[in-house]
Amino acid sequence: MSDRLAVRKTYKLYVDGAFPRSESGRTYEVHDARGAFLANAALASRKDARDAVVAARAAFGKWSRATAYNRGQVLYRVAEVMEGRHAQFCEEVAAGEGLSAGRARAVVDAAVDRWVWYAGWTDKLAAVLGSANPVAGPFFDFSLPEPSGVVAVLAPQRSSLLGLVSVLAPVLAGGNTAVVVTSRERPLPAVTLGEVLATSDVPGGVVNLLTGDAGEIGPWLAEHDDVDAIDLTGAPAGRALELERLAAGSIKRVLRPPAEEPDWTADPGTGRMTRFLETKTVWHPIGL
């Protein structure tokens, strides 16, 4: 062991491409799986959530209309930078989730690979999900997938990196922007992912990461009129019904939480992308 005193990181929110503290000034203690102190994390507030929605809405136009190729490259770049932070992710995942070094490495590997998998989807979605519709008349009629808009994501509470990547990357691949409430007890890998996003080519505001309590911030996001969809995967136990009811007020697309947190290493399929995609159908006459 070196006797150099470590320079510790301040863990903050990631909103609109910057790293603010919570406007509320609140923090909370984050502990490792054995209960030892790791860091003080920002405890995001309603105001932070609203600021994040504003940033996500502002970023939506450019991100959703970027070419699919460009979005794929930007997302692949995220995986490259994640790979460069591999050791740091391993440390944080091992500490937060109480995994051995080997298990943590496998989880981080899977998270990077999952991100690469979704990055490759951006320019396949239209071909797989779109259609030319043979209408009974002189029209060319086609349907294409488009992003739903601003998606609020309550990230899984247990799987702090692989689970987070597995819910965030599909939202982004489809062209949505995201406001994520991280795992409350295990928020540190999410903050590091924010640093990855900030140093890759993802425009500010496309992803906003709020550390804190989904039970506190979730309702504000669920009822926010400028949020188009909400993923309740990480909703606190017993709160999903209330959140889904609030989301009904503005006809949000809702991804209900699974009965228990799934095995994130399983093949994800396309369902997490299609849940946050709309179908646009365009008609044009055919004639000389």
Place this chain on the structure above:
Amino acid sequence: MSQLFEYAPAPESRSIVDVAPSYGLFVDGEFVDGSGESMKTVNPATEEVLSEIAVGTEADVDRAVKAARRAFTRVWGPMRPADRGKYLFRIARILQERAREFAVLESLDNGKPIRESRDVDVPLAAAHFFYHAGWADKLGHAGLGPDPRPHGVAGQVIPWNFPLLMLAWKVAPALATGNTVVLKPAETTPLTALLFAEVCRQADLPPGVVNIVTGAGDTGRAVVEHEDVDKVAFTGSTEVGRSIARAVAGTRKVLTLELGGKAANIVFDDAPIDQAVEGIVRGIFFNQGHVCCAGSRLLVQESVHDEVIASLQRRIGSLRVGDPLDKNTDIGAINSADQLARIRELSDIGEAEGAHRWQPACELPDRGFWFPPTVFTDVSPAHRIARDEVFGPVLSVLTFRTPDEAVAKANNTTYGLSAGIWTEKGSRILAIADRLRAGVVWANTFNQFDPTSPFGGYKQSGYGREGGRHGLAAYLKESS
């Protein structure tokens, strides 16, 4: 109304339909009495009572759901998919055979012109069954895995604006995918759904596969909230859509919603004006404007505003408002007294807020529910008539100068069902279509529908699609 030509009346005979003095509920293949009070359905063009209709109670809905569950478990679920398809082909053919009867009955009960029920509603309804019939044994190719499964019992609640067509949009995909159905038709337009029940019997459709429970809001709520319903599909107002989304929250029920709209119909200065005017008329006056995707906000480029409005007013002056059964009629009756009151109220608010109301000189029948085609100019984006869905023959005209402004104004709504673009420039069509937040975009046309073409909204116009391969997803569980 001043007319270029005098038209002799050309009424379609109503003798082809035989409306019974009263109707029960269609449950488990039989017409049965409802246990609640009955309600009257009236001809909105004359206020004549057409028939007494049973009102389904919770107990009636429960019987219907049980019948649907039994049919799902014992008959329809296990049936060979190709045979399910054959039943749907039969239904499509019977709808074609009895098309005239359906068209007359629809116009009587709904008030829509016979020209539209005959040429649009009924043929499209048959086409929906024909299209979905072919899917029944090909679901492994729908992009939902090799062996997608039905949800079970579908509870479906439909509106009064296209009574038979909305039934077809709901029932055809549900049956093709192996679900069974409890359908609640709209309170004011139950007759074609009840005639459809007879079609099911003629097709020898097994009892319980389709159940039709008439009634009003309470009956619909009982269908939506019944705990043995697996899938809920609703078309109607955004307000009711919200309450349904709340009601199914926290349940296992899968929900699709097709709700209101406030579509922008955007006319650029290079558009062929005569064609655009036809499209504007089709967009807002088709079906008396009782269309969720109606082009109710005309966005016209400032430089051609006066020309477009003059031409539009000339064209509206030649529309014939009156007897829905007259084959020359362009605009029929407003569906109900309630709807007429809402249209009047919003139009009065439009005037009070400072917009300018124009209506052609127009003689309306003494009895029945009528509202003349109406154009509001000098409308600001903040006016109620630019924001609220009127669901009537009322057009609000706004202007723009640049394509960016057109897109911003078009998207400035909580709805996102449809939109129209009129321009001769192809690249502009694609650029604007790309930026509009709406589920259906009609370029140089409007209000076109087809069973192969997915239909549904963005934002608060709902979620899920009806029609096409996409529409099947609402009724199937993906397999891996």
